[in-house]
Structure formats: structure tokens, C-alpha cells
Amino acid sequence: MKHLAVFAFLALALPAAAQEAAPPVTPGSVIAAASAEEWIAIAPEDLLVMDLAPDARGNPRRVVIQLMPPPFSQPWVENIRTLAAAHWWDGTSVNRVQDNYVTQWGDVTEAKPLPDGVVSPTTRYVVAFPSMPGPTTAFFPVTGYMRTMWIQQYAVSQVIAGTSEEPNAEIIADAISRQMGDSYALETAILDGWPIGLGRDAEQTEAMWPVHCYGAVGVGRNVAPDTGTGAELYTIIGQPQRHMDRNLAVVGRVIEGMEHLSSLPRGSGELGFYTEEEADLRVPIVSVRLASELADAPRFEYLDTASESFARLVAVRANRNDDFYTVPAGGVDVCSVGVPIRRAQ
């Protein structure tokens, strides 16, 4: 019944805010105002903790990765849990840093045996999309979150614009297309905390898939039909090359310590691989563990993307209007929404 909560929000909370001369609303102020109940804990078995060798000054370098939840990319995610449990990455290294593209890590010899059961999945990179209900139909297990979010987003936009009429299916559809235009998907959305694309595949079946944003972690592979195992991983360190969507498995995202992967010297070899002459630039990976295996693992939480605060965040990002930004864009890219993630309070 989340969609009903949205309309209550519309009717009660927002008109007052629109009438007062309040300080400018910014993404930061929206996130700070979110209630404790709107934050969702990330399970330790969904966190991968990678410790790189300390930097030249002796500073520790820890990278924390949140693994992709169902229904996306689960065969690779299971491989990754198996590899972490086997401590397979310990002693491997970061081997490739290509500017405006990816940093990639794994076994530079490509000869290290994999644990039992780790094989390249034969599944596709997309999942079937259940029939799309209209935005005002009853709450639906998969699309409900998304549609609810859009209703909320639209509601907030209306209030920002000084309008308070109740949104209907037509203007919501219009708002969706205006606010998240995209070259790579028919529609984009944030589903259960993750940016996704939606569209029709070659067989005209409705499908959805996780998208490559800055910090996304994906599975390196050889030419098709190889799908990779998850032993070789990369993260996006520049403008996301979204044509990778549906062609490579997105298995997670870096949620802390991204700078330890993005600020490394670029490799001068083909595709940004470090050459043998630059072998000393390969950063050693000391260990990779699931947080569930670590006694002192950090705990994280993300802002519920079906919450009112998240809906408000999307609307504010799409309509920045404060001391610095005076020309609102009127839209926001699926990768620029940014799902707030923080250390657990």
C-alpha cells in the first residue's frame, strides 16, 4: 500500500513547504533530513572487503564492494562468494588501469586454478520483466517500488513547480520520459537501491538489467560467448560506457575506498594493462573477504529507494535550484541520481 502513502505525503507535507521561504533544498539537506527508518542495513554477506597493499606513504587502502542482490547476476555473485571464501584473490593484483574506462584486478598469470564449482554461467545478462502494470494499479512485487518511486518523484516535482494537482498516469509517463531520458534503455529506474535499465530484448520480450555507472563492478571476460566467472573484476573509473550494459555482468558497486582504484597510475600497455616494465605498478591484493567472515567488518546502510526522502532526492537532483545552481536541468541521469550509502549509525 506504499502508493497510498505517497498521496498522503503529497496532500499534507508538501504544500506547506512550497509556501514558506525556506533555505534552499539541496541533495545534502534531503539526505540529512531522512529518518532513521528510511535507511536499510546491507547484509554482511553482500559486502566484499578488499585490502590492497598500503600506499607509498604507508596508508592502508581498503575497498568495500556491495554485491548485486537478486534477481540480477546471481550466478556470478555466487562465484564471487565462493572465490572470497577460498581466499582466492589473496596474492593477486590490480593489473589494468585505463583512463576514462576501467581499473581491473585478478590473477595476472591467468593460470591460477579456480575453486570447485566456479565456472562461466550460461545465463543471459538480463532478467525477464513481469508484465508492466500501470502506475496507479495495486502495489506489485517487482515494479511496485519503481512505479511508486516515480509517483513520488513526480509529486515532489509538482510541488517544486508550485502545482499541487494529483498526478495521473499520463502526466507520470510524461514525467518519466522527461526526467530520465536515456540512450541505452527504453526506461531507467532505481530498483531496490540499484540503477537499472528496462527495454525489449531481441525477441521483443520485456527485460531489465543492471547498468554500468561510475564505481559499478563488473566481470571481465574474453570474447563472446565467454561470460567470465567473476575471478577477473573491473570497476568503472570514468564516463560510464553504457554500451557495456547487457554485454557484461554487473555484480556490484564500490561503496567505500573508490579512490584507491580510480587514482592509480594508468597503464601504458594495450587497453591500459601494466607492461612488464611497469610490473611494480601492479598493486598487490592482500586479501578479499566477505564481511560476514570478518570480525571487525564495517557495516553500511543505504537510503530506501522506495522512501519519500529518496523520491525527494531524485526530484532535487533533477531540479537543482540553490545558491550555486540557478538553471535547473529538469532531469537527471540514472547514474547521477546516486543512491546514498553510509556507515551504519
Added chain:
Amino acid sequence: MKHLAVFAFLALALPAAAQEAAPPVTPGSVIAAASAEEWIAIAPEDLLVMDLAPDARGNPRRVVIQLMPPPFSQPWVENIRTLAAAHWWDGTSVNRVQDNYVTQWGDVTEAKPLPDGVVSPTTRYVVAFPSMPGPTTAFFPVTGYMRTMWIQQYAVSQVIAGTSEEPNAEIIADAISRQMGDSYALETAILDGWPIGLGRDAEQTEAMWPVHCYGAVGVGRNVAPDTGTGAELYTIIGQPQRHMDRNLAVVGRVIEGMEHLSSLPRGSGELGFYTEEEADLRVPIVSVRLASELADAPRFEYLDTASESFARLVAVRANRNDDFYTVPAGGVDVCSVGVPIRRAQ
């Protein structure tokens, strides 16, 4: 009469290519096949050469920036030429590196006097857009390039798809909206070598503006209505935050040496500024010169974005289909098209 050349291209060159079982067409193969006449030299007065202090290994660090041509951002670009001629940046430094956002350089004291005539422009960040002709009208000074390019792009797409019918205004408009969907502009295009956005401003006037892509160089400023002078510059080192479009002046792009700005250690201060404790991380700027002032300046050229090869490149980027990418996206982001730029042959 460039639009006529396009149709000749359609009728003669492409059907043959579609029938043969040729090796996969990739962005690299398209660029390699471009003819010498399709490359346009960049004038030395449009190139800024910034030499940073050598890195820890003693390697030189040279960054080359192409300045924005008319009609965009010219008051700031003129300031930048004045600052370079006065050798104003010599002895300044890189002061801010914020992950997934910007690297910024200039006078860390913010007290260095500016040369005569360098003041914050009072103009806007957009330029008026002359009335839009239909895509099949006669060649038009400003929009002609863009429309021609889209016709070419569509033509190539059609052939890739195995269709050879002549495009009309309706299907071209459809192709435009499908192939370059965007959250920040009504339409996007590549105009005279630069990615731009088009839309209506607050007064409902049609306007166009340069967009923030990875490597774009923009003008740092204080809160509005300050517009900056160009003495303080930044470049985008992550996912472009396109809400900066129309709120800050884009004055150029890094065309060589980007890694010297993108791979620097991130600052731990607010907004990624280096703190006083990290003052040694500020990279000294040895000199900044217009290439027209340097005897040994490198020379560059870019692929004519009204050329057939560029149209083909856009189509191939939007429809990758080779040994590695087997699911074509059907579109490409204005920032992911990538205008090919190389050392002059």
C-alpha cells in the same frame, strides 16, 4: 550541399557493404578508414599547453587543452588567452581533486592579481539557437552540420539494420530521439566537433550550450551571480554531472595528458581540496602557454563531425556488434560518441 552528398553515400557506398560478409566494423576500424580530407587541423591559438612539474619518477607531465570555438563561452576563452599570454598560471598549482567529480587548478592563495581586462563576463552560459529548419531543407549555417550528421547517422543505421529505404523527416526525428536520449537537454548533437545540448530556456527561447563530458574544462566560480574569469579551471574526472550544464562555462577539453589530472591523489579536505597538511600533493604548474607561442608545440587534428566517417562512427558506437559486444545498445550518449582527435599526420 552537404546533404546531397549524404544521399549519394547512401545509394552507392552502403548497400554493397551490407551484402558482403566483411570483418566486424568497430569504432577503431571506422576511424582508421577515414580519409585524410576528413581530418581538420586545430589552430595553434586554440590549444593551451600546460606543463606540470615532473612526477615522482621524473617523467614529464604535459596536458594539452583545446579551447572552445565560437559561438560558445568566448568571453571566458578570451580571458584564458590573456592569462596564458601573461604567463599568469606559471607558479600556480593543482589544488583540488575530488573523486568522481573534478580536478581543479589555479592560484591557491586566490590573491594573485589578474591581468588587465580579465573580469567575470556578464553573458549567459547558452547561446540563442536560430530557428530550426527541417532536416531536409537546404543546408543552413549552424544547424546544417548537425542535421546533416543525423541524416548520415540514420542512413548508416538503416544499412546496418539491412534496410535501404531513403530516410524521411519523420523517421529521422524518431532516430534522433531514440539514438541520443538525454535527461539534461531536449536534444543533443555534435556541432563542429563539440558535444552540445539544445533546448528551451526559461523564456522559452531555443538555446544551445556546450555540455560537461569527461575531460571537459570549465570555469570555477563562487556562488551565483559570479561567473568566474577562467583563472580557476577544472576538468571532469568521473561521471559527468550534467546539471553543471548551463550553470558553469565550458571553455574547452583535455585532448592529451588527461591521465596527469585524473590519476592524482584525491584531496581529503572539503570538496576534495588538498588540506594544509597535504600541501605537498598540490602539483606545481610550471607553465601554461598558447601553442601559438611555443616553437615546438604539438599539432592536432580532429575528425570532421560533418563527415561520412563521423556519421558512421556514431552509428557504430550506437550499434556495437562485433566479437566482444553482441547486444547493440541502439543508442549512444552525447558524451560517449567521442570526437576522434589525434596528433597531426
